[in-house]
Structures are given as structure tokens and as C-alpha cells.
Amino acid sequence: MPDRESPLGGATTVTADSGPTDERIHRIRRRLERLIGVAATEGNAVRPLRNGDEIFAAMLDAVAGARHTVDMMTFVYWRGDIARRFAEALSDRARAGVRVRLLLDGFGSRLIERDLLDRMSEAGVEVAWFRKPLYLSPLKQNHRCHRKVLVVDEQTAFTGGVGIAEEWCGDARNSHEWRDTHVEVQGPAVDGIAAAFAQNWAECHTELFDERDRFVSHRPSGNAIVQVVRGSASFGWQDMQTLMRVILESAEERIRLATAYFAPDDYFIELLCATARRGVDVEILLPGPHTDKRVCQLAGQHRYEALTACGVRIHQYQPTMMHAKIITMDGVVSLIGSTNFNRRSLDHDEEVMLAVMDTEFTASLDAHYDEDLKVSELIRPDRWKRRSLLQRARETAVLPIRRYL
Numbered sequence: 001m002p003d004r005e006s007p008l009g010g011a012t013t014v015t016a017d018s019g020p021t022d023e024r025i026h027r028i029r030r031r032l033e034r035l036i037g038v039a040a041t042e043g044n045a046v047r048p049l050r051n052g053d054e055i056f057a058a059m060l061d062a063v064a065g066a067r068h069t070v071d072m073m074t075f076v077y078w079r080g081d082i083a084r085r086f087a088e089a090l091s092d093r094a095r096a097g098v099r100v101r102l103l104l105d106g107f108g109s110r111l112i113e114r115d116l117l118d119r120m121s122e123a124g125v126e127v128a129w130f131r132k133p134l135y136l137s138p139l140k141q142n143h144r145c146h147r148k149v150l151v152v153d154e155q156t157a158f159t160g161g162v163g164i165a166e167e168w169c170g171d172a173r174n175s176h177e178w179r180d181t182h183v184e185v186q187g188p189a190v191d192g193i194a195a196a197f198a199q200n201w202a203e204c205h206t207e208l209f210d211e212r213d214r215f216v217s218h219r220p221s222g223n224a225i226v227q228v229v230r231g232s233a234s235f236g237w238q239d240m241q242t243l244m245r246v247i248l249e250s251a252e253e254r255i256r257l258a259t260a261y262f263a264p265d266d267y268f269i270e271l272l273c274a275t276a277r278r279g280v281d282v283e284i285l286l287p288g289p290h291t292d293k294r295v296c297q298l299a300g301q302h303r304y305e306a307l308t309a310c311g312v313r314i315h316q317y318q319p320t321m322m323h324a325k326i327i328t329m330d331g332v333v334s335l336i337g338s339t340n341f342n343r344r345s346l347d348h349d350e351e352v353m354l355a356v357m358d359t360e361f362t363a364s365l366d367a368h369y370d371e372d373l374k375v376s377e378l379i380r381p382d383r384w385k386r387r388s389l390l391q392r393a394r395e396t397a398v399l400p401i402r403r404y405l
């Protein structure tokens with residue numbers, strides 16, 4: 001069988017020896033490429049990182065090893081020892097002559113300590129703010145930069161769910177250590193993640209690139225096929241919605257979704273229901289007793305009855321805040337990045353999500369999901385129907401603002 005042509009991304013290697021999984025991956029890849037118009041790339045190494053202990057160690061290690069450039073973008077930059085450690089690591093590299101750029105969302109990072117900003121600027125870190133609310137029209141204020149990106153020397157990139165704050169430290173051992181997942185990427189997909197940074201940086205800073213950008217070519221680093229999908233702060237249908245739709249509509253056996261904030265619109269509720277009704281095993285993992293945004297949780301809980309009636313299983317994570325943003329499909333494709341399953345991520349904000357078409361990576365995320373389920377509680381439809389009037393009233397009370405959640 002000859003290689004198949006991928007007009008956007010070169011040839012996909014589907015050979016006579018390729019099995020049904022490769023065929024499947026090829027079909028999904030081509031759907032995503034033609035419907036989103038962004039090439040997937042081959043030859044990527046992808047490493048899942050679970051919880052702050054792994055995530056922050058890998059990110060700080062990469063920063064410490066930077067020789068040319070560091071680009072970092074985050075929605076949340078709050079407080080705590082980890083906030084200081086990142087500021088010190090970035091400052092250290094800037095003092096060593098590395099070009100260090102830090103892009104902070106004007107709303108999400110408003111709690112950053114002033115002296116950290118001063119120290120970073122003095123060291124030569126270029127700090128820019130994405131849409132500081134005070135200076136904006138209300139319409140623009142609603143569209144935030146929710147992407148979490150770190151790119152080091154144009155060759156190693158990170159994205160996923162974490163913000164820079166003490167809440168994310170540790171290993172989800174108790175309610176002070178949030179559960180989250182990030183991914184480290186090497187290979188050609190780094191370009192897409194770097195472009196997500198560049199797009200937002202261009203809005204906030206006069207210089208987009210300079211002589212320190214080497215525009216390196218990527219060598220194959222692993223076996224994963226990765227498409228990088230950017231969601232834009234805009235109005236109307238977005239690529240991020242197409243990505244979710246393609247994955248849900250392509251599922252044949254199983255969808256596993258984990259998200260910090262679950263408050264999608266009617267369209268995506270119906271799509272989840274339709275997916276379950278056609279026999280796909282659909283599981284959703286959400287925060288339980290520990291959530292930092294109860295309004296969001298209530299908006300999601302308002303949908304539990306409809307979803308469970310279609311056969312969707314909903315689990316609430318017990319030990320701490322569940323903050324990961326992950327979907328796995330049929331053991332072959334994973335989505336990982338900054339996108340929550342809510343209107344804010346799907347309709348309003350700048351997001352970045354990787355579609356990782358790789359069985360090994362997906363198996364790792366599924367194994368993490370299995371472990372998470374062990375410490376989660378399944379919502380029992382009959383019991384949920386008997387929830388209190390107060391709970392029902394609270395769910396109804398948040399409905400008027402659900403489009404902003």
C-alpha cells in the first residue's frame with residue numbers, strides 16, 4: 001500500500017504493515033487536518049507530566065537549561081514559593097543573556113506580586129500584559145488569554161492545565177495540591193505551540209521576533225503525530241469547537257473527558273448525549289467537593305440529569321480540585337491543553353490544545369484517568385434526581401450567567 005498523501009502535512013506513513021490502528025489514526029488525522037486546516041506533524045516526543053511535582057520540575061529544568069530564548073505565557077500567575085522560583089529562574093536566564101519573554105493575562109495574573117515583576121524587569125525579562133481590564137471596552141475584556149505555554153530554545157515546549165501558583169504544587173495528596181496534567185513536547189509540533197505564544201505576544205508587544213530567534217528546523221524526536229489547535233478570543237464558531245466535535249463524532253468505543261469547569265452550551269450537551277446514545281462509553285470526570293468556582297460547578301450540575309439519562313457516566317473527584325483538561329478517544333487520540341469544556345474556553349478565550357494521535361501517550365493518560373476514578377464518586381442518576389430543593393435552586397440561579405462561565 002503506498003503512502004497516503006496529506007496535502008497539509010506531507011505523507012502519512014500508512015504501509016502494507018500498518019495495522020487497523022494506523023488506519024484509524026490516519027482517518028482521524030485527515031478529518032482534523034481538512035476541517036481545521038492545520039497540518040499535523042509526525043516525529044514528536046510527548047511526555048505526560050502529572051501534578052505540580054512533575055510539571056514544575058520539568059519546566060524549571062528546561063528554563064535552567066535555556067541557551068537562547070524562553071517564551072512563557074500563562075493565565076494564572078499568583079503567589080507562593082513556586083511563583084518566586086519561576087521569577088528567579090526566568091531572571092537568572094535573562095541575566096545570562098537569554099532572551100526571556102513573559103506574557104501574563106491581565107485578569108488571570110492580577111494577583112502576581114509587584115516585587116516579582118520589578119525583579120524580573122530589572123533582570124531583563126520582557127514582561128507584557130494581555131488586555132489589562134481597566135484599559136479595555138467591556139466586549140474585549142471578556143476575551144482572555146487562557147493559554148499556558150512555555151517554549152525553550154524553540155525546541156522544547158510545554159502546555160496543559162497548570163497556572164503558576166502554590167495551588168498546583170505537590171502531587172494531589174490533599175485539598176491544597178490540585179490535580180493537573182501538562183505535556184512536554186519535542187519535535188515539529190513545538191512550532192505550533194510557539195506560534196500560539198507569538199500570536200498573543202504580537203498583540204501586546206512591539207517586537208515579534210529578533211536576531212535571537214534562530215528558526216531552527218526540527219529533527220524527529222519521537223513517534224507521535226500531533227496537531228496543534230488554537231482557539232481564538234472571538235465570536236462565532238471556532239476551531240476549538242470543531243476539534244471537540246470531530247473527536248466526539250469520530251469515537252467508536254470510548255470518550256473520557258476530564259475538565260476543571262464543565263458548563264458547555266446545549267449543542268455540546270446534545271453531542272455528548274448523542275455520542276452515548278450510539279453506544280460509545282462516555283465518561284466525564286469533574287471536580288467534587290473541592291472546586292474554586294462553585295458557580296461553574298452548579299451550571300454543570302444542572303446538566304447531570306440530561307447527561308446521565310443518555311448513559312453518560314459522571315464522576316466527581318474527591319481528594320482535591322480536579323483541574324486537568326484532557327479528552328481521550330478509543331485509546332488512540334488524546335486532547336491536552338488549556339481548554340476547559342465550558343463556554344469560556346469554547347466560545348470566548350484564547351486557548352491551545354494538542355491533538356496527540358498516539359496510542360502510548362493515550363494509554364498513559366487513560367492509566368492516570370483509571371487512578372483518578374478510584375478516588376472519585378460516580379453520580380447515581382436515581383440519587384441525583386432526589387437532590388435537595390436548595391441545590392436545584394442554586395443550579396437555576398446561575399443559569400443567567402452561564403454563557404460567561
Ligand SMILES: O=P(O)(O)OC[C@H](O)CO
Nearest residue numbers: 075076161163260292340
Ligand atoms: O481557568 P483555568 O482553567 O486556567 O483555571 C484557573 C482558574 O481560573 C483559577 O480560578
